[in-house]
Amino acid sequence: MSESEKKSxxxxxxxxxxxxxxxxxxxxxxxxxVRQHIIDVLSENPGHLGASLGTVELTVALHYVFNTxxxxxxxxxGHQAYGHKIxxxxxDKFNTLxxxxxxxxxxxxxxxxxxSFVAGHASNSISAALGMSVASALKKESDxxxxxxxxxxxxxxxxxxxxxxxxxxxxxxLLIILNDNNxxxxxxxxxxxxxxxxxxxxxxxxxxxxxxxxxLKKIRLISEDNRGSILRFDNSLKALLTQQHNLFEGFSxxxxxxxxxxxxxxxVKVLNDIKDMxxxxxxxxxxxxxxxxxxxxxxxxxxxxxxKFNKETGQRIIPxxxxxPQLYQDVFGHTLVxxxxxxxxxxxxxxxxxxxxxxxxxxxxxxxxSFDVGIAEGHAVTYSAGLAKEGMFPFCNIYSSFMxxxxxxxxxxxxxxxxxxxxxxxxxxxxxEDGATHHGVFDLAYMRPVxxxxxxxxxxxxxxxxxxxxxxxxxxxxxVIRYPRGKGEKRDWRNPLExxxxxxxxxxxxxxxxxLLSLGSIGNEAMKAIEKVEAEGISVAHYDxxxxxxxxxxxxxxxxxxxxxxxxxxxxxITGGLGSAVLEFMADQGYTPRIKRMGVPDxxxxxxxIPELYKLCGMDADSIADQIRSLTQKEKNS
Numbered sequence: 001m002s003e004s005e006k007k008s009x010x011x012x013x014x015x016x017x018x019x020x021x022x023x024x025x026x027x028x029x030x031x032x033x034v035r036q037h038i039i040d041v042l043s044e045n046p047g048h049l050g051a052s053l054g055t056v057e058l059t060v061a062l063h064y065v066f067n068t069x070x071x072x073x074x075x076x077x078g079h080q081a082y083g084h085k086i087x088x089x090x091x092d093k094f095n096t097l098x099x100x101x102x103x104x105x106x107x108x109x110x111x112x113x114x115x116s117f118v119a120g121h122a123s124n125s126i127s128a129a130l131g132m133s134v135a136s137a138l139k140k141e142s143d144x145x146x147x148x149x150x151x152x153x154x155x156x157x158x159x160x161x162x163x164x165x166x167x168x169x170x171x172x173x174l175l176i177i178l179n180d181n182n183x184x185x186x187x188x189x190x191x192x193x194x195x196x197x198x199x200x201x202x203x204x205x206x207x208x209x210x211x212x213x214x215x216l217k218k219i220r221l222i223s224e225d226n227r228g229s230i231l232r233f234d235n236s237l238k239a240l241l242t243q244q245h246n247l248f249e250g251f252s253x254x255x256x257x258x259x260x261x262x263x264x265x266x267x268v269k270v271l272n273d274i275k276d277m278x279x280x281x282x283x284x285x286x287x288x289x290x291x292x293x294x295x296x297x298x299x300x301x302x303x304x305x306x307x308k309f310n311k312e313t314g315q316r317i318i319p320x321x322x323x324x325p326q327l328y329q330d331v332f333g334h335t336l337v338x339x340x341x342x343x344x345x346x347x348x349x350x351x352x353x354x355x356x357x358x359x360x361x362x363x364x365x366x367x368x369x370s371f372d373v374g375i376a377e378g379h380a381v382t383y384s385a386g387l388a389k390e391g392m393f394p395f396c397n398i399y400s401s402f403m404x405x406x407x408x409x410x411x412x413x414x415x416x417x418x419x420x421x422x423x424x425x426x427x428x429x430x431x432x433e434d435g436a437t438h439h440g441v442f443d444l445a446y447m448r449p450v451x452x453x454x455x456x457x458x459x460x461x462x463x464x465x466x467x468x469x470x471x472x473x474x475x476x477x478x479x480v481i482r483y484p485r486g487k488g489e490k491r492d493w494r495n496p497l498e499x500x501x502x503x504x505x506x507x508x509x510x511x512x513x514x515x516l517l518s519l520g521s522i523g524n525e526a527m528k529a530i531e532k533v534e535a536e537g538i539s540v541a542h543y544d545x546x547x548x549x550x551x552x553x554x555x556x557x558x559x560x561x562x563x564x565x566x567x568x569x570x571x572x573x574i575t576g577g578l579g580s581a582v583l584e585f586m587a588d589q590g591y592t593p594r595i596k597r598m599g600v601p602d603x604x605x606x607x608x609x610i611p612e613l614y615k616l617c618g619m620d621a622d623s624i625a626d627q628i629r630s631l632t633q634k635e636k637n638s
Contacts, residue, residue: 009033015089016063016114027064027264031056034083035292041095042082043311046433047105050290050303051151052082054181054261058149058285059083061267062177065275066145072116072132076125076150078106078437079304080179088114098433100608106437120437121402122375123157125150126176130163133172145175145275152180153352156374167280168251175275176282180258181289181300248282257284262291301355325488331461332424332483333358334494335468336395337365346472347387349373349396351380357397357426377402381409381423388419393472397424400440400482401431407446414478415452421478422471428457428482429522429571430600430614435607441600443482444519444548445576454502455480455549457520461493463546469497484521484571486610503550511541513632515563515593517555519545519578522571522619529624538632548578551585560591565631567596569624574599594634596627 009026010033013019019030035056042049060083062073068088075081085103086094089112096102107115117128129148136144154160155178167174248255254277259270267285274281289304290296295314296303308317340346340362347369348362354372363370373380377398384394398406403425414421428440447455454477458464464483471479508523509530518526523544530540541563543555559566568579579597586593600617614620618627 010037010086010091013087014091016068016087019060019063019087022064024064024265024268027060027268031060031264032292034060034086037086037091037094038082039293039311041097043309045095045097045099046305046307047082047097048079048305049293050296050300051077051079051181053293053296054287054289054291055080055149055179056083056291057262057264057267058177058179058287059087061264061271062147062149063087064268065271066147069114069116071145072129072147073114074117074125074129074132074146074148075107075119076148076154077122078119080149080151081107081119084114085112088112098435098607100606100612102607104435104607105433106435118437120434121405122154123150123159125154126160126163126167126174129176130167130170130172130174133174134170137172145173147175147177149177149179152178152182153375156352156376158376158378164248164251164253168253172280173278174280176253176280178257178282178284179261179287180284181287248284252280254279254281255284256281258286259283261285261287323491325490326461326493327358327486328461328464328483328488329356329358329426329485330361331464331488331493332397332426332468333361335465335497336362338497339395339468339472340366340369343393343472344369345391345393347371347392347394349380349384349387349394351375351377351398351402353397353399353426356399357424359397377406378409381406382413384421385409385413385417385419388414388421389417393475394421395424395468396421397426399438400425400428400443401438403440403443404446410447410453410478411450415450418452418477420475422468423478423480424468425480425482427485428520429484430605430610430617431485432610432613433607436604439600439605440482441572441605443480444570444572444578445580447480448549448576448581452477453480453549454478454547455482456500456547457482459489459518459521459523459544459546461488461490462495463500464488465493465495466498466500467546470499470502473499474502482520488521489524500546503547503552505543505545505547505552505555507541507555508544509540509542511539513539513635514565514567514628515541515543515559516567516569516624516628517543517545517559517578517582518569519548520571522569525614525619525621526569526624528621529628532621532625533628533632536629538628540628545578548581551581553585556582556585557589560586560589560593564593565596565635566593567598567624567627567631569619570599571619572599573602575602594631596631598624598627 009029035053038052090103093103098105104111107119109115125148129146133146150160256274260266288297289300306316336348348359349371350357350359351373352375354360354363359370373383380396380398384396387394425443428443431438431440447453456467458467467481516526526542530542545552568582570578574597577599583595598619605613
């Protein structure tokens with residue numbers, strides 16, 4: 001094959017049916033082309049690089065062996081699925097990845113029939129795929145294969161084990177592929193990670209066992225009814241002979257591997273060998289995150305989502321941050337260390353996001369008081385509750401959209417016992433290019449009904465530091481702080497720490513025509529809007545509430561008594577958040593102002609830049625100014 005022919009293979013593949021027309025000898029070149037296409041596009045349009053480079057061979061093998069989309073591939077998380085998108089009708093749109101109105105960074109069934117299930121939060125693939133497999137059996141679709149692809153980092157999530165347990169109990173033909181690269185985003189942690197490093201299984205033994213099984217079934221000594229008992233006996237015998245118990249076979253799930261996840265032809269052979277086996281089975285593949293791009297191979301965490309980079313030199317293109325405001329995440333990390341230096345009871349807890357939330361500063365300064373518990377948000381909250389119960393003071397940092405997975409633990413294990421600790425909800429509000437699965441827009445609404453919680457949100461970095469200090473010093477109730485992703489407002493962020501009285505907001509500006517009540521950093525957009533309309537002669541009173549719970553009743557009485565037009569503004573869903581709380585207060589107290597709630601509407605918001613999404617939701621300065629003008633004009637006309 002000539003060099004020009006090699007380069008054109010990917011261009012001939014619009015859908016997997018085209019891939020399946022190729023010979024196996026051509027598959028390595030397809031892998032090389034897919035990998036290069038990912039590098040080419042992501043060097044200019046940032047995305048999740050490392051994980052998808054590591055699954056190129058697996059992706060090609062899956063679509064080559066299985067009849068997708070009739071056969072279902074359920075990706076866990078979705079960081080692994082860029083190659084999947086390229087091979088399933090989106091190659092020419094791949095340069096729109098994670099851009100406004102472009103294709104999503106995660107699998108999404110509304111985008112393509114090849115995307116079997118939404119994949120934004122880890123550990124859900126086994127449960128979802130098991131449901132699909134059982135549904136196929138109930139519908140008499142015995143020829144449909146269902147495959148769950150889960151990373152080793154996601155295997156630390158409790159939902160994965162619930163799925164494994166159920167897979168061993170219900171009749172199904174599910175195939176689970178464990179993509180083991182010893183990485184989540186940061187290094188994988190916990191006993192399972194070490195187990196996967198140590199596990200060994202004989203390929204010859206697996207093949208011999210399957211051949212014996214087929215032979216015994218053919219002469220009717222084994223049936224599907226007694227298969228489970230034979231499998232359990234076989235697993236026990238194997239454990240005795242090898243002096244090693246296999247976790248997955250302990251669930252009565254056939255285990256194969258580990259195999260080289262970068263040998264595409266061997267993967268095709270193995271998948272063809274096992275795809276029609278009856279019963280649940282697990283193929284364990286070993287891959288390297290960032291495979292094929294040396295800088296990403298050498299520093300997987302840094303290259304998880306590296307931003308723009310020079311694909312020739314491997315140099316990341318990082319804008320100069322000189323004289324720029326600090327990231328909220330870094331302000332949190334430095335302030336946590338500052339507090340921990342004063343009190344040895346302070347500990348930090350995060351579920352697999354130490355780099356993202358900047359708890360790495362605490363880990364460096366106080367490694368014995370810093371805990372990365374893996375992708376296990378519910379455990380992170382209850383673990384923190386246990387620490388608090390015994391006199392430690394935890395700062396538990398979880399991304400807002402991931403805290404949804406620990407809601408029961410917040411209610412049952414923290415709030416019910418009124419334990420003193422700080423829950424930091426990082427990436428509160430719209431987060432940008434990661435889209436609907438990652439927007440932290442529900443936290444204010446889902447936390448507000450829970451008794452005993454104090455709920456706060458900072459206007460800027462000074463407030464974040466002060467709220468961390470307040471939560472620690474007040475120490476009489478669970479204290480929630482939600483703050484956004486990215487840069488703040490101030491270059492001089494390291495202010496002297498002070499307590500912000502619980503349940504007290506502040507008036508940022510006097511005004512007489514209309515009152516605007518904001519919560520959190522979105523108040524900075526309100527300031528820009530107010531500046532615009534004040535130049536037109538409209539007088540706006542601006543209140544920064546700081547606390548959603550308890551609300552500042554003094555401010556609300558003042559607003560209810562003096563204003564007929566009120567705007568509430570929050571970077572969260574307007575159903576159940578600040579606006580709802582203000583409406584409830586006004587109704588309970590007999591005030592009757594006209595209230596316009598501004599925030600995220602009752603819909604799932606797509607991906608895009610923060611300015612684009614603010615405009616889409618009517619939360620940008622221009623939209624806020626338009627609402628102020630509209631309400632004041634209505635008041636003049638009434």
